[in-house]
Amino acid sequence: MLKIHHLVLSRSERIVWLAEELGIAYEAVRHIRDPQTFRAPDSLRAVTPLAKAPVIEDEGIVVEESSVICDYLIDRHGSGRLRPEAGSAARRQYDYWMACAESTLMYPVLIDLLSVLTQSDAPGLNAFAMGEYHAMFAHVERSLGDGEFLVDNQFSAADVMVYYTLAMAAGTAIPFPTHAPMDAFPKVRAYLARLEQRPAWQRATQVCAA
Ligand SMILES: N[C@@H](CCC(=O)N[C@@H](CS)C(=O)NCC(=O)O)C(=O)O
Numbered sequence: 001m002l003k004i005h006h007l008v009l010s011r012s013e014r015i016v017w018l019a020e021e022l023g024i025a026y027e028a029v030r031h032i033r034d035p036q037t038f039r040a041p042d043s044l045r046a047v048t049p050l051a052k053a054p055v056i057e058d059e060g061i062v063v064e065e066s067s068v069i070c071d072y073l074i075d076r077h078g079s080g081r082l083r084p085e086a087g088s089a090a091r092r093q094y095d096y097w098m099a100c101a102e103s104t105l106m107y108p109v110l111i112d113l114l115s116v117l118t119q120s121d122a123p124g125l126n127a128f129a130m131g132e133y134h135a136m137f138a139h140v141e142r143s144l145g146d147g148e149f150l151v152d153n154q155f156s157a158a159d160v161m162v163y164y165t166l167a168m169a170a171g172t173a174i175p176f177p178t179h180a181p182m183d184a185f186p187k188v189r190a191y192l193a194r195l196e197q198r199p200a201w202q203r204a205t206q207v208c209a210a
Pocket residue numbers: 007009010011012038039040051052053054064065066067102
């Protein structure tokens with residue numbers, strides 16, 4: 001059976017959510033962060049030398065990186081669901097958001113979280129993060145327009161990827177106070193609330209509970 005290694009309070013929530021959306025049978029193997037350092041435990045290092053979550057094991061294959069795992073699971077179990085057809089304009093949008101969630105959109109979140117976690121106060125860095133937050137949230141709002149989801153107004157794995165990055169920014173995914181200007185972006189807030197209404201998100205939240 002598919003094993004999803006779940007580091008509690010981490011991006012592996014994306015993969016549990018996706019498995020719930022696709023109705024895949026899986027075993028969630030829990031790994032608890034070190035309470036002092038908040039780093040992954042050695043049990044995760046035994047699965048992958050980098051000790052980063054998410055990671056899955058499927059029929060002897062180990063797959064890492066959230067977006068790669070999402071596409072791997074959709075290749076195997078999607079049957080046309082949760083990802084637009086290859087070669088379409090919607091697929092290019094999908095690929096863009098899958099990558100953006102862990103790159104351009106993630107930069108301000110990581111800078112902000114790391115400055116909170118390490119209690120460092122670097123004004124130049126914080127100003128950079130605020131500028132990026134504003135630019136990226138405005139970009140998500142523009143891309144949503146009056147729609148409900150990011151790609152072709154249909155729910156896809158791109159929403160799963162982007163959701164978690166935004167939930168990290170909002171301070172709801174990982175319980176650290178961030179400085180993300182979410183209140184200035186009502187469509188982003190409404191997007192998060194809409195995704196949290198999904199039964200599969202709610203089931204995943206129970207499975208992943210700290
Ligand atoms: N880009 C990677 C990021 C993986 C990552 O940094 N995971 C964090 C959890 S959210 C982790 O495992 N941290 C534990 C540690 O570094 O000790 C992905 O999307 O899978």
